[in-house]
Amino acid sequence: MASSLDSEVWTEKYRPKKFEEMVGQEEIIKRVRSLTNSLNIPHLLFAGPAGTGKSTLALIVVKQLFGDSWRDNYLELNASDERGIDVIRQKVKDFARTRAIGNVPFKVIFLDEADALTREAQQALRRTMENYTSTCRFILSCNYSSKILDPIQSRAVIFRFQLLEKKDIKKRIDIITQNEGLTITGDAFDSLYESSEGDCRRVINLIQATASISPNLTSDLVNTLVSKAKPSDIKIVLDYALSGDFINSKEKLLEIMLKESISGQDVIKAIQKEIWNLPIDNSLKVKLTERTGEIEFRLVEGSDEFIQLESLIAGFVMAGQGTA
Amino acid sequence: MINKENIPWVEKYRVRSFSDVSGQDLAIEKVKLFLRTFPKKRSIIFHGPSGIGKTSLAYAVALENDSEILELNASDLRDKKKISEIIGPASRQKSLFKKDKIILVDEVDGVSAVKDRGGLAELIVLIEKSAFPIIITANDIWQKKFNLIRKKSEVVALKEVDYKVILGVLKKICEKENCFVSNEVLTSISIKARGDIRAALNDLQILSKMDSPEMIKEIGERNKEKSIFTALQYVFKNSKIDSEMVRVFDDIDMSIDEIFLWIEENIPLEYKGEEMFRAFEALALADVYRGRIRRQRHYRFMVYEYFLLGAGVAGVKKYNRAGWTSYKKPSRILKIWLSNQRALKKKSICSKYARHCHISTKQAMKDFLLIKIILNSKLVRRDLKLNEEEIAYLDKPIIL
Numbered sequence: 001m002a003s004s005l006d007s008e009v010w011t012e013k014y015r016p017k018k019f020e021e022m023v024g025q026e027e028i029i030k031r032v033r034s035l036t037n038s039l040n041i042p043h044l045l046f047a048g049p050a051g052t053g054k055s056t057l058a059l060i061v062v063k064q065l066f067g068d069s070w071r072d073n074y075l076e077l078n079a080s081d082e083r084g085i086d087v088i089r090q091k092v093k094d095f096a097r098t099r100a101i102g103n104v105p106f107k108v109i110f111l112d113e114a115d116a117l118t119r120e121a122q123q124a125l126r127r128t129m130e131n132y133t134s135t136c137r138f139i140l141s142c143n144y145s146s147k148i149l150d151p152i153q154s155r156a157v158i159f160r161f162q163l164l165e166k167k168d169i170k171k172r173i174d175i176i177t178q179n180e181g182l183t184i185t186g187d188a189f190d191s192l193y194e195s196s197e198g199d200c201r202r203v204i205n206l207i208q209a210t211a212s213i214s215p216n217l218t219s220d221l222v223n224t225l226v227s228k229a230k231p232s233d234i235k236i237v238l239d240y241a242l243s244g245d246f247i248n249s250k251e252k253l254l255e256i257m258l259k260e261s262i263s264g265q266d267v268i269k270a271i272q273k274e275i276w277n278l279p280i281d282n283s284l285k286v287k288l289t290e291r292t293g294e295i296e297f298r299l300v301e302g303s304d305e306f307i308q309l310e311s312l313i314a315g316f317v318m319a320g321q322g323t324a
Numbered sequence: 325m326i327n328k329e330n331i332p333w334v335e336k337y338r339v340r341s342f343s344d345v346s347g348q349d350l351a352i353e354k355v356k357l358f359l360r361t362f363p364k365k366r367s368i369i370f371h372g373p374s375g376i377g378k379t380s381l382a383y384a385v386a387l388e389n390d391s392e393i394l395e396l397n398a399s400d401l402r403d404k405k406k407i408s409e410i411i412g413p414a415s416r417q418k419s420l421f422k423k424d425k426i427i428l429v430d431e432v433d434g435v436s437a438v439k440d441r442g443g444l445a446e447l448i449v450l451i452e453k454s455a456f457p458i459i460i461t462a463n464d465i466w467q468k469k470f471n472l473i474r475k476k477s478e479v480v481a482l483k484e485v486d487y488k489v490i491l492g493v494l495k496k497i498c499e500k501e502n503c504f505v506s507n508e509v510l511t512s513i514s515i516k517a518r519g520d521i522r523a524a525l526n527d528l529q530i531l532s533k534m535d536s537p538e539m540i541k542e543i544g545e546r547n548k549e550k551s552i553f554t555a556l557q558y559v560f561k562n563s564k565i566d567s568e569m570v571r572v573f574d575d576i577d578m579s580i581d582e583i584f585l586w587i588e589e590n591i592p593l594e595y596k597g598e599e600m601f602r603a604f605e606a607l608a609l610a611d612v613y614r615g616r617i618r619r620q621r622h623y624r625f626m627v628y629e630y631f632l633l634g635a636g637v638a639g640v641k642k643y644n645r646a647g648w649t650s651y652k653k654p655s656r657i658l659k660i661w662l663s664n665q666r667a668l669k670k671k672s673i674c675s676k677y678a679r680h681c682h683i684s685t686k687q688a689m690k691d692f693l694l695i696k697i698i699l700n701s702k703l704v705r706r707d708l709k710l711n712e713e714e715i716a717y718l719d720k721p722i723i724l
Binding site: 007008009010011012050055059076078079080081112113116118119201202205206208209212225228244246247250254258259260262263266295298301302303304306307308310311314315317318321323 | 584588592597598600601603604605607608611612614615618619656659660663675677678680681682683684685686687690691692693694695697698700701703704706707708
């Protein structure tokens with residue numbers, strides 16, 4: 001792994017390296033910091049939205065614990081990429097087999113996006129956590145703690161991360177703009193914040209992308225970038241459906257999902273936001289929103305994305321004809 | 325020397341005679357008539373969507389008549405010297421000894437009426453004087469700028485090629501190339517091409533270079549299809565729910581997941597409006613049960629899964645359906661698979677980025693549109709240790 005000190009990717013270059021550099025989440029940082037200082041952490045579960053500092057905090061913890069030898073004592077796995085629990089178990093085993101280097105008696109495994117694990121994988125993980133508890137501590141991160149099995153939750157101390165506030169994000173942005181010699185207007189900052197919905201990583205990505213065009217960040221420039229980085233318009237899918245053209249609607253949907261690797265859940269979020277702007281009767285909008293909610297629930301449960309979305313679109317075809 | 329392996333199949337298998345031209349019988353008749361009555365009209369226009377064989381047909385005409393092709397493309401039309409080189413000999417008497425010629429003006433849509441002022445006028449001069457037949461190809465000949473040319477020419481519309489014809493062509497090529505691709509995959513390619521033979525050939529060539537389980541020819545394929553087609557007929561044509569309907573998928577030698585795909589693909593072919601909506605509702609609910617069975621090992625739910633998939637989808641109509649519907653094979657899986665193949669480079673880039681930035685590859689894929697802009701920087705590329713191929717992909721991404 002490249003040293004993050006000299007990284008050219010700003011999300012790494014400006015990733016906080018000490019507790020005091022982090023913004024927001026004050027309570028959490030205070031508690032995690034005192035746990036870390038005692039040189040004995042329990043298993044930790046970080047839950048919360050993307051870009052709020054979960055991975056950053058995990059990295060700071062291990063750096064504080066292990067100092068310069070942190071790389072030898074730390075394993076990072078991403079559950080959404082390494083789905084097979086066998087892979088995880090094998091890696092965990094290999095890693096945990098050797099003793100920790102230095103004066104801390106355990107190593108740390110950071111399992112990111114742990115809510116992507118299936119129930120069975122989580123069951124297996126629970127056993128693994130128990131078996132290696134003397135040599136290994138786990139830090140798990142997830143968006144929704146409800147998707148983590150109770151027995152795992154009960155073995156870990158849970159910290160719930162909140163969306164970052166505007167003023168917190170501003171602090172990070174100020175550091176970046178100063179350091180990189182950028183200027184940013186107030187509007188531009190507002191646009192950045194709005195389009196990133198409190199996700200600090202996205203904000204920094206947007207800044208770097210915008211700065212690659214001009215060092216003077218204006219809201220126009222930011223908005224251009226945002227629209228450039230926006231997935232194709234889901235509205236086209238709905239327009240086809242409302243006009244009664246189911247086949248084209250579904251083809252377009254498939255195209256968007258494949259070409260831009262967008263998940264069904266993101267598609268449905270976009271659909272839900274779009275419904276109220278559609279040129280149909282308000283009572284139909286209520287019906288469609290109701291249905292959208294049901295379909296989103298099914299997707300969260302793990303149903304087939306395409307089949308569920310197609311059935312939703314078929315509902316829009318009906319709405320286009322004035323019924324639902 | 326050109327390595328034979330690298331010739332695009334589209335070139336390698338260009339037609340050599342009329343009998344090689346697939347799915348354009350009517351057009352061939354018209355061309356024959358045009359040649360017999362030449363010079364009643366001196367030019368013939370082939371028009372139609374891309375990839376259906378316009379240029380191929382022109383070459384077939386030349387080969388059938390033992391003529392040489394003189395090809396003019398859109399940019400030549402602006403070049404007076406080139407034109408006169410053609411018109412010069414062309415306007416003279418035909419030689420008894422020399423080989424006959426056919427002038428091919430390919431993709432005339434490319435000539436702009438404004439920017440290439442004079443180009444189209446040159447073409448009209450050429451049409452008026454030529455001693456040789458002129459073949460013009462175009463996607464859209466109904467634009468105003470072509471009015472005069474259209475009037476002076478025989479106009480032949482080429483049809484989109486039926487998927488069955490494309491399938492036949494693909495099968496022949498597979499035989500010649502000695503590659504085994506399952507019937508199912510070939511059919512999906514043919515359907516997906518939507519009449520565009522060129523697209524289908526390109527897809528096939530890409531596929532043939534990959535090792536994958538999909539490439540293995542499935543034995544007993546035909547029987548399998550027969551029974552799913554029978555089941556689809558039963559579900560989609562009958563409105564009565566009887567014990568037969570409840571067991572309709574029992575004897576099909578096909579996984580339930582595959583049956584889902586078949587139903588999914590064909591609902592919109594048979595149902596419209598409210599019926600379609602209700603049918604999808606039943607299918608989606610069957611899918612919910614499928615998920616519950618999978619997650620909770622609650623096999624009892626299979627009763628509901630199968631019931632909704634058969635009787636549920638059948639029961640949305642009030643009366644029996646008459647007529648015959650040609651049901652399609654599921655195309656979704658192939659599309660996903662093809663797009664995944666093409667996305668491999670993107671994925672390798674994203675995985676490097678993800679490792680560097682402590683996020684999942686999936687997340688990086690999701691943010692790719694934004695990340696791509698950041699990856700424009702040479703420094704960032706070096707930081708992530710992107711290889712040449714990955715950089716080439718970033719500079720010129722393949723379009724799905």
